[in-house]
Amino acid sequence: MSFKRFEADDFVVSSDAITSTLWSTDAPILTEFYTSSVQAAGSSGNFYLSVYQTSSLTNTQFDISYADSKGSGSEDYNTVVPGKSPSLSSYGQYRALILEDENKSFTFGVDNNVLTTENFWVLSMERARYKESLFPGSKN
Amino acid sequence: MGYLNNQVVTVDAILTKKGREAMAKNDGSFRITQFSLADDEIDYTLYNPTHPSGSAFYGEAIDNMPLLEAFPDETQTMKYQLTTLPRGTAKLPVLDLGYSAITLKQGASLAITPQTLSYLGNAQTYETSGYSATISDVRLLSTYTGVGVNTDAATSSNVNATTTIGTNVSKTIIGTQINLRATTINTLFGSNASIAATLTVVGLDSGARLTIPVTITQTT
Numbered sequence: 001m002s003f004k005r006f007e008a009d010d011f012v013v014s015s016d017a018i019t020s021t022l023w024s025t026d027a028p029i030l031t032e033f034y035t036s037s038v039q040a041a042g043s044s045g046n047f048y049l050s051v052y053q054t055s056s057l058t059n060t061q062f063d064i065s066y067a068d069s070k071g072s073g074s075e076d077y078n079t080v081v082p083g084k085s086p087s088l089s090s091y092g093q094y095r096a097l098i099l100e101d102e103n104k105s106f107t108f109g110v111d112n113n114v115l116t117t118e119n120f121w122v123l124s125m126e127r128a129r130y131k132e133s134l135f136p137g138s139k140n
Numbered sequence: 141m142g143y144l145n146n147q148v149v150t151v152d153a154i155l156t157k158k159g160r161e162a163m164a165k166n167d168g169s170f171r172i173t174q175f176s177l178a179d180d181e182i183d184y185t186l187y188n189p190t191h192p193s194g195s196a197f198y199g200e201a202i203d204n205m206p207l208l209e210a211f212p213d214e215t216q217t218m219k220y221q222l223t224t225l226p227r228g229t230a231k232l233p234v235l236d237l238g239y240s241a242i243t244l245k246q247g248a249s250l251a252i253t254p255q256t257l258s259y260l261g262n263a264q265t266y267e268t269s270g271y272s273a274t275i276s277d278v279r280l281l282s283t284y285t286g287v288g289v290n291t292d293a294a295t296s297s298n299v300n301a302t303t304t305i306g307t308n309v310s311k312t313i314i315g316t317q318i319n320l321r322a323t324t325i326n327t328l329f330g331s332n333a334s335i336a337a338t339l340t341v342v343g344l345d346s347g348a349r350l351t352i353p354v355t356i357t358q359t360t
Contacts, residue, residue, distance in 0.1 A: 097208075127211075
């Protein structure tokens with residue numbers, strides 16, 4: 001089991017409001033994108049890739065993942081059970097988290113322009129980037 | 141929220157906005173004494189009890205899934221907390237608030253008496269430990285109290301429950317009856333004719349949970 005003990009230094013009592021850009025180094029626009037070939041070849045690379053701001057791969061900006069209701073787009077966990085793959089797990093994960101109903105499907109759009117889709121890409125912002133909440137127009 | 145590395149067992153702990161508010165008081169009242177477990181992001185249709193490789197692989201698609209980081213908004217996470225029910229329970233208990241949505245005019249009052257349906261063999265019952273009720277933005281209410289439960293937790297949660305404060309934090313109270321009164325403060329509305337929040341009620345014995353929208357309409 002791995003954990004980091006809470007220390008007194010971890011507590012900062014402040015009422016100051018802090019507003020900053022979404023990306024590291026206070027960059028308003030993320031212009032370069034780097035991923036790790038080591039991660040891509042590892043087990044987590046089957047589910048998502050972490051995207052960095054620089055080639056030093058120090059601060060994750062966001063994770064990108066592909067979700068598919070039929071498990072397409074990623075290798076099956078086990079060849080004897082076709083269709084059960086990381087992309088299916090990701091689809092189920094976000095369906096449970098967002099739709100809160102395992103029988104629902106994702107729809108995008110409004111009014112007469114609604115698309116029900118079996119797959120989508122997910123950009124998960126690293127918590128250290130968005131701090132408390134993400135405002136509209138932050139993802140540039 | 142990004143993903144956690146599932147190659148190691150990780151406890152990812154953060155404070156919600158509500159937790160930071162409690163800590164910022166700096167009066168010694170910020171103490172973590174309990175924890176709960178939840179499975180919000182688990183899709184149990186991924187569980188495969190017919191996996192040809194045997195029972196060790198039934199949960200393969202769930203066990204391998206990386207989990208997301210902790211989320212700082214307490215109203216958007218831990219919605220499905222794990223609970224203990226009597227062996228042989230055939231129906232999950234559900235809550236009945238008597239309202240599917242609440243709309244109040246400024247200054248109007250309402251008392252809610254939650255009931256639990258299908259619990260402990262009863263078609264409907266009131267839970268002994270009462271109910272917790274969380275309003276996502278306490279500024280909407282000038283009075284927000286719970287009555288009918290006299291435990292230490294209820295007493296402490298209901299202290300100073302009558303307030304309209306300047307920050308949009310949630311507030312949780314405990315009781316068998318929930319009393320609320322809509323704010324009379326106009327500045328909260330800005331240019332809007334109404335303001336909205338959610339009310340989440342949880343049965344403290346059953347774990348049953350229900351969230352309904354709360355809308356306050358401006359009258360002046």
